[in-house]
Amino acid sequence: MNACPDSPSARRTLLYILAFCLVWWGIFAATRHYLDGADMVENYAWGMEWQWGTNKHPPLFGWITAAWFRLFPVGDNAYYLLNxxxxxxxxxxxxxxxxxxLSWDAVLVAVVLTTLGTHFGPDSGFKYNANTALLPFVAGFVWSLLxxxxxxxxxxxxxxxxFAAAALLTKYYALVLFAAIGLAILLTLRPPLAMLFKGTVIASVTALLLVTPHIVWSIRHGWPSLHYMHEAHEVLGATDGAKAYAVALVGVLGFSSVALLAWGASLVRLPTVPLDQAPRPPRLGLSILSISVALTLLAALAQGISPVSSWLIPALLFLGWALVDLTPARFDNGWLARRIYRVGLIYLLVTLVAAALWDRQYRTYPAQPAYALPQRxxxxxxxxxxxxxAEPIEYAAGTFPxxxxxxxxxxxxxxxxxxxDLAGPDLAQSPWIDARALESGNRIAVCGTLRFGVTDALACPAAARTLFGPPDQTRQLVYTVYDPKTRQLGQQRYAVLMWKPHQPH
Known part of the structure; x- marks a missing residue:
């Protein structure tokens, strides 16, 4: 604690966080011409129902999305701002x-290095989903626990x-992070066991009370989130399983590569200082990151599912902290903070230039790519x-998403x-929608895909007719699209099936 709260590094930390988030929001708002094809629109569709669960995840980040769009117009730029x-x-x-x-110098270094993880910027920095929604609750959990x-x-x-309840209501993976944080604190800080036990009971009871409604909902609906996890990430065999673990680890290194390079390069010819007798701060960040990665892989192995690198995005929130813990004590923290701060600012400048060039290339396309069609x-x-x-649509079906x-x-x-598919009183995979309500609602089905040259001409319309009966009208939407990979123009077709308002099934 060798720096006061109003130190230059404290102010730089705050300014950098604001600059980083504003720059990336500006980049996405100005140069990204479409949302993610599934995750982000799913969040909104789930949240507008205000139910205690979904077919994939706990409900909190869907609620946050819906609440956000009660305040802001529904659109891409407001969504990027939310993230x-x-x-x-x-x-x-x-x-x-x-x-x-840590000192404020070390905090500044850790914050900048964390933001250099590519998942916060060019990879998925625009995407508000279960992984990114988990971040403030995990950080808040560590802060309040310390x-x-x-x-x-x-x-x-x-x-x-x-904070723990909010994290669990966002993604069950939070349990792995709680275990990693608890083990790391136990091993590095060695708090009195009596206080740790008492605190664990208080925090656990608080979290359980807040999560209980979701548990009740999940029991009533057969734990759909757990079924989805196993269906989406099933291991097909020993060889495929080993490959999935290797790919996940390589992905984590890819996410971290810019931060690792910036940190390593900044240590070159860094001034040293005389070592004092003050004890080195415990390496809590390094412990949390290491244990989180290990427990994530072990949990996937125990569940018999294939891990994916994006699961570790919440764990990589501790990447910068871990690199600070790995920095040799002989190096001058003040010099390192100034170097890393400059690296962070240069990184933001480079991303602005790269985004402008990327957008300029996009605008030269002779037509929109198929994946950019959703709003149209x-x-x-x-x-x-x-x-x-002359009436509004109440229910929309069709090819996902x-x-x-x-x-x-x-x-x-x-x-x-x-x-x-119908399953009793509910639609399978849409447990918040009563199938009987569809019989009197205004219904539409849109069939097609967002992949260039791929259609859904038979299966989707046939399923819609089976569920809703013969449509009153069928129309077709046809768009000229461009495929950047093959540099070809083509036509993307969508069938629009419509049923008269209040038509009984």
Missing amino acids: QVNLAIALGLLALAMKRL HALEQGRARWFVLAGV IAEDATRLYHDAY LPYILSFYSPDHPHGLYGF
Whole structure:
């Protein structure tokens, strides 16, 4: 604790977090011409139902998305802003957590190195989903837990329980992070066991009370999130399983490569200082990161599922902290902070230039790529329905993720159906929608894909007719599209099936 809160490094930390998030929001708002094809529109479709669960994840980040768009117009730029606000909160709470053990110079280094992880920028920095939504709650959990262990007050353990509940209501993977954080604190800080036990009970009871409604919902619906996890990440064999683990680890190194290079290069010819007798801060960040990666792989092995590198995005929130812990004590932290700070600013400048060049290339395409069509499809399908019936759409079905795309982009914001199969009173994969409500609702199905040259001409329309009966009208949307990979123009076709309002099934 060798720097006061108003030190230059403290101010630089705050300014860098704000600059980083604003620059990336500006980049995405100005140069990205489409949302992610599935995850982000899913969030909105789930959140607008305000239920205690979904077919894939716990509900909190869907609620946050829906609440956000009660305040802001539904659109791409506001969505990018949500992710940057989410990231700014996470980095701020992480800085406060690190300050419990490190100087502001070290905190600045750790924050900048963390942001150099590519998943916060060019890879998926625009994407607000279960992984990125988890970040502020995990950082807040560590911050409040360190406060609690230092002061021994129950209110900080209660706050840790609130953050833990929010994390669990975002993604079950939070349990792995809690275990890693707890083990790391136990091994590096060695707190009194009595206080740790008491605090664990307080935090656990708080979290359990807040998560109980979701547990009840999941029991009633057969734990759909767990079924999805096994269906989506099933290991096909020993060879495929080993390959999946290797690919996940290589992916983590890829995410971290820029940060690792920046850190290693900054240590070259770095001035040294006389070593004092003060004890070195415990390597908590390194322990959390190492144990998180190990437990993630072990958990995947125990569950018999294939890991993917994106699962480790929340764990990589501790990458910069781990690199600070690995920095030899003989190096001057002040010099390192100034070097890394300059690297961070240069990185932001380079990304602005690269984004401008990328956007210039995109604008030379003779037509939109197929994957950039979602908003046009939603608006055109809605126009067809309004022209035919002069009423809003209530339910949207079709080829995934087109129903959720209509939920987000259509001015009617219809309820999006994941699939067509009926299972008792609920639609399979859409447990919040009562199948009987569909019998009287205004319905539309949009069939097609967002992949160049690929159609869904038979299966989707047939499934829609089986579920809803013969459509009243069928229309077709045809777009000229461009494939950047093959540099070819083509036509992308979508079938739009419409049913009269209030037509019984």
